[in-house]
Amino acid sequence: MNTHTVAFSGSLKPQLSSLPPLSLYVHIPWCIQKCPYCDFNSHQIKGELAESAYVHALLTDLEQELPHIWGRPVGTVFIGGGTPSVFSAHAIDTLLAGIRARVRLLPDAEITLEANPGTFERERFIGFAQAGVNRLSIGVQSFNNTKLAALGRIHNRNEALQAIELALATFAKVNVDIMYALPGQDVQAALSDVHTALATGVRHLSAYHLTMEPNTPFGHTPPPHLPADDAAQDIEDAVQNALTAAGFEHYETSAFAQPGQACQHNLNYWQFGDYIGIGAGAHGKISAAGGIVRTVRSRHPKDYLAAMQSQPAQAISRSEVVTQDLPFEFMMNALRLTDGVPAAWFAERTGLSAAAIQPAVARAVTQGLLDADPRRLQPTAHGRRFLNDLLQLFLA
Template structure:
């Protein structure tokens, strides 16, 4: 990076979202490295906890109020964990509380993650009545054998039942799928994708199974994992097959029907702002002085204790340095196949384009960044070596 004067940031033009984290699951999956914890056992234990936790989320969000300004919230994402463990009444109280504190855009996208093993038809309707207008269902596979190997609590029958209910209640829903699974073949993958594409879902998120440090799979590697060549072939097949079904790939893992791209994720990838509340949640906000990141306490008990005692739940607050901004921006923006306009870099980082011009020139010369005038995006080769391209901005 080259030394250049910073451009004054204007927070008013930066899109704003909210992320809310529900940290509990029925059981943690062996591949999962998210901040998730086993739900409390016993009659009424979770119901008692959810009320306290919703209160904490709303109190936590109030810490962000000075940073909102006149901006409207464009999207809300309730992730986890397994937020579908919440009751419909708790979800309503949560979203009503958000509306009471922040101005929501009239067409705000409100997504909730759900797992098939925690859903009944009545819950779908209650979540929809509370204001959720987009569901993201963690199907992962349509094979009972592969679901068992993944440690999932649901089976294929429950997955299909959840999809039917979602189709009846929601106009817009996503399915999460995984590929390169233990024992998976190309024919098995084709069958999975075909069922997902014909399910009525408007969006599919397709993730390669990766073995993350600290997970159960990292300690005990599953058998029959596809090798690197097979995994790459599967990734190419996912894109070509779904394109034939009308799902356009628009980011590394995202495939959407026209007009159904995930607006919340697009705000992440274009380096927008997002307030965050919940155990382990990460937030980002733009001020005139710079870009600030915050992380909440990971442990739900510590998180609840802090807010219950009137203290901040922030485990870390720091301003992103000018030296780190190019990498942080590209870590997000280059996930998009279309990339971003060059002007977005300066608008969202406060740095002039000249500060990264030598790096862009080098990557273009190597065929990793496209030569589109006024736009920054990877070539197909660059997408295949995305981590290397992103790290060039360090």
């Protein structure tokens, strides 16, 4: 396959006439225990948790971004990790109060916090809600105790169900993460997890295929009895069909929601919106009239904390997204969405002419990977299944 279908003249420079919506991502990198499949920037808690110092560092970090986003409203906040729910409700309250004092947070902003059932405490969950969190994302992964042990999780089935029950009674929106294609899992076992989650009444589910990521214990030594590729595909199809039959829209590669329950923060990512990223290892994307800048923070918490206490700018690297990479970066996000995005957004959010991707779009339509409607950039069912093939057409 010829992937070199996007070409540019050397003088072409993106020019944005308007700015996309802006979100805020906050990274809290600590976990009680590091899971063997996880490649996120997370670190097992050793000794006393530096809550106060880290919250202060996060707010110092946010202040470094203010000149780059001054006056722009923030529509969503996502506190991820790690396991942010290891922090106390008081720390999350201090953090959110500090964010409100520094940026223009919209009154109806979606504020998500990730939590694990192993950190489940009734008073803590209620305190998060009182601090302003209105969406909780719970990392359950499975309701089978044997599978949970194989994944290195610290909670059990009953703790997961109790956490979901309290979350649904406390927060306006709740997501549950589940994994499939687990060691020794078949279709019926995977569907048991799905049906258990549905029975709780949760209205948003994220369903992920277990993958062996490099530089993880599972990446070095995969667990035994993983489903073969064909069996894993059967499991994936069954999970997706069960959720669709239950009235959930499969609106993104791994996300399923009932009407009105889609994650607004993640939608902004996939629609090539902007986001500030603060915290150890956090990534950000900020647009300006002359182009798009990516930001990355120091990855290790000790390095990040030290820099924020003395020379904050040293913890932040900034790099402009080169023109040749913009089509792929835009499509890599937008084409994860089942409905895609309006075609006009490519020009609006990259600053490039639609002509820059027209040859690649035409080829994708011819190959049955992209819908032929010129008003939208939308993958077909075939394109969603072979997403990597579709995206390769937009590589420079």
